[in-house]
Amino acid sequence: MKKIPNIAFESSENTQSFELLDLAKLFARLPTIVDHNPTQPHRVSFFALLIVTKGTGIHQVDLIDYQLKAGTVLKIAKGQVHAFQKNAEYEGFLLLFTEDFILNHFSQSSINIISHLYNYHITSPIFNEENENSIFINQLLSELKNENTYARENIIAALLNLYLLKLERQSNGAKLENSNPKHHTVFIQFKNLVEAKYAETRNVKDYADAMFVSTKYLNQVVKEFTINTAKTFIDDYVTLEIKRATVTTNKSFKEIAFETGFDEVTNFTKFFKKNVHLSPKEFREQKT
Numbered sequence: 001m002k003k004i005p006n007i008a009f010e011s012s013e014n015t016q017s018f019e020l021l022d023l024a025k026l027f028a029r030l031p032t033i034v035d036h037n038p039t040q041p042h043r044v045s046f047f048a049l050l051i052v053t054k055g056t057g058i059h060q061v062d063l064i065d066y067q068l069k070a071g072t073v074l075k076i077a078k079g080q081v082h083a084f085q086k087n088a089e090y091e092g093f094l095l096l097f098t099e100d101f102i103l104n105h106f107s108q109s110s111i112n113i114i115s116h117l118y119n120y121h122i123t124s125p126i127f128n129e130e131n132e133n134s135i136f137i138n139q140l141l142s143e144l145k146n147e148n149t150y151a152r153e154n155i156i157a158a159l160l161n162l163y164l165l166k167l168e169r170q171s172n173g174a175k176l177e178n179s180n181p182k183h184h185t186v187f188i189q190f191k192n193l194v195e196a197k198y199a200e201t202r203n204v205k206d207y208a209d210a211m212f213v214s215t216k217y218l219n220q221v222v223k224e225f226t227i228n229t230a231k232t233f234i235d236d237y238v239t240l241e242i243k244r245a246t247v248t249t250n251k252s253f254k255e256i257a258f259e260t261g262f263d264e265v266t267n268f269t270k271f272f273k274k275n276v277h278l279s280p281k282e283f284r285e286q287k288t
Helices: 023-028 099-105 108-113 130-145 152-171 181-197 204-211 215-226 230-248 253-259 265-276 280-287
Strands: 018-022 042-044 047-054 057-061 064-068 072-076 081-084 091-097 126-128
Touching: 018 023, 018 130, 018 152, 023 091, 047 130, 057 072, 064 072, 099 152, 099 230, 108 152, 126 152, 130 152, 181 204, 181 215, 181 230, 204 215, 204 230, 215 230, 230 253, 230 265, 230 280, 253 265, 253 280, 265 280
Parallel strands: none
Antiparallel strands: 018 091, 042 081, 047 072, 047 091, 057 064, 057 081, 072 126
């Protein structure tokens, strides 16, 4: 069975956590990319904003085709599966940024507000903000062209934070149009339970029992919003919490292990290494 390729962040500009790509240049080099076909579904391990300045087209995210036009911005979250249109002719920019970029530069309050970052399943990913897009892109280009690179990454992060907050204000309270309202309620209940109880249990059956539904039904609902299983959703959230604690605190790994629901540091390390392909110590050393 053909597997969906997982694509890591690689910058052609030698930056560690963000890159702004001109779509015309990107489309021109698509045929030269050898590790995957960008016009076929592929899962990204970073975040992206597809901003269209001219023309029309489509872009697929989690098997849904979104219509693009001048002024469109399409948000693609870490872990989502997307595909570019074949022979696309629209113009614009693609901004890529990593989870580390978010964890290192965004406040926790911003992360909680901006649903696109980790709760992309509950709001529409597409907006039409031609004026805001133009202001944002011009500011980014000006900063990237500035010969004085002092605090560049911090400035770009601040511009991106403000832009995403403005988009979030527009989408506040919005739901995915095609989702089943009942399933949406179940998913939100599950998501909230995971956030509250992840340190107590990572067992899907425990969550299903607490919600008075079957594990089969819960998996069906979670897949509708995330195209992943309930177990994957739980493990991804636990991994995120470990990353946050590892990057933003000086707590020992024994403390972090206990706070995230592990009785033994060895089990904690095995879990993290399985999901991140680095030990917690290696991850901390890499990010500090």
